[in-house]
Amino acid sequence: MATVMARGLRKTFRVADKQPGLAGTLRHLVHRRWRSVQAVREVSFSIEAGEVVGFLGPNGAGKTTTLKLLSGLIHPSGGELAVAGHRPFRRERAFLESITLVMGQKQQLIWDLPPLDSLRVNAAVYGIPEREARRRIAELAEMLELGEELTRPVRKLSLGQRMKAELMAALLHRPQMLFLDEPTLGLDINAQARVRQFLADYNRRTGATVLLTSHYMADITALCPRVLLIHEGRLFHDGALAELSERLAPWRQVRLELARPLSAAQLAPYGEIEALEGCEVRLAIPRERLTATITRLLAQLPVLDLEVSDPPIEELIGRLFRQGSLEPAPR
Template sequence: MPIIRADNLSKTYRVADKQPGLRGTLRHFVARRHRDVPAVTGVSFQVEPGEVVGFLGPNGAGKTTTLKMLSGLIHPTGGSVRVAGFEPARREGAFLNQITLVMGQKQQLIWDLPPLDSLRVNAAVYGIPDGEAKRRIDELAEMLELGPELTRPVRKLSLGERMKAELMAALLHQPAVLFLDEPTLGLDVNAQVRVRDFLADYNRRTGATVLLTSHYMGDITALCPRVLLIHQGHLFHDGSLEALTERLAPQRQVRLELKQPQPPEAFAGYGTLEECQGHQVRLLIPREGLTATVGRLLTAFEVVDLEVSEPPVEELIGRLFRQGSL
């Protein structure tokens, strides 16, 4: 049974339609008009227990709105959703014990108190006994490489340390479902890697289900075998990230450094020649014939260096969002 199930999920906001200027303000005061703005339209998907799924889309695509509906913070306008067997909008205590929502641009820790104090408050809220709370805090602190930072006021922590402490607070009650909205937002490269490693390790240890949004493709490629793509409120892809990459880029890029320069016509039949300048050659070669073609190149030419690379995932996904479809 899927632990997350959304069927034709939709959310429309009713907003005031005010015209600019004094006349528009007066008219808005005496005869207010409204218009409907669709944020999410007919989104359907399922997530199995233990899956780590990336939820991708440009700003304003509907990612955060969907996560808020899945966590019960806002009610859907249409469709239905079930998470861990519950209807999120009811916000039942048993449901809240099963989920957590981490938003990279929001914080739950008290600014002037050490994280340890906030963690103890969270433990009391969730009814976790003192001994068990200490054990969980110690385990999470070890996984996140936090020590003295837990006893310093939150305002004195670095952004990376605060994000780790936020994760501790969010995971203290050992939720089965993690909704993570930009958890590495604003972090430096090293902090991003540490948070990714922690999330992967936490998923392996606990079997928790993770639905992750991020604008950093490094988060997605490191953690998410499966991705959902949303554009202007519509879900237009649900499947393997690897299969999507192969579909978008059926060729791989091969760069050669040759001992002796060769004319462009020397590379006929090896693929699509993108560059041939002096000792440097760049080819696009179909994936299915890559090994055989590289072998032929090594036999036919004196190769000083060879590099095979994938096209950047960011570029491929960015192209999809500009199109809004596959």
């Protein structure tokens, strides 16, 4: 049975339309003009219990708004929404006890106290008996490899340690539904990998449903067999990550360091030029021609250094939308 059911979900915000400068401010004061922003428009999807689903989309696409609708923080402007058998915005106790929201940009831990204090507050709030809370804290601490950090003031922890402690605070009540908004934001590669590993373990061990947004493609590839691609509030793609990669992967990024600067005209035959600055060049090259093109590059141009990588997810998606190669998923 689907644990998340969204049908025609909409959210419209009313924002003040204000011109810059003093004149604009005065005009705004006297005569307020409002503009409607459709953050989420007619989005429909369903998610089965235990699934791990990634939300993709450029900044401002409506990912966070969708997560906030799902977790019950904001009222939908229209459409139907059911999460774990509840209507989220009613915020019934049973619903709140079964979900959690982790936001990479906001923290719930008490800044001046050790994480353990915040964890005890949460244990009391969720009505977890003391002994049980101690057991869960020990278990989560082991999974996340946290030890004496739990008794050090949060302000003295590294970003990675803090995010792990945030995860502990968010998972102490054993939610069945995890909403994660940029959980690896700002973490170094190692910390990102550990958080990812933990989330995968947690999903396997508890069968919890996980919905996550991330700027890091690695998070999505490692965790999410299925992705929802959202752009300008609409659902553009709902399906296996493999399907999406086929559309995204045709492009690889090739960085070149040249011995002497070359003109755009000289570089154009090899691929699409993404950046050209003196001797530094970044090309986008179709995957099926990658090996051949690199051979030609090395043979024909004064290449000092060459690096092939997956372009950042934002860029890939941006390119995709610029090309308009995706149609809204049929529903």
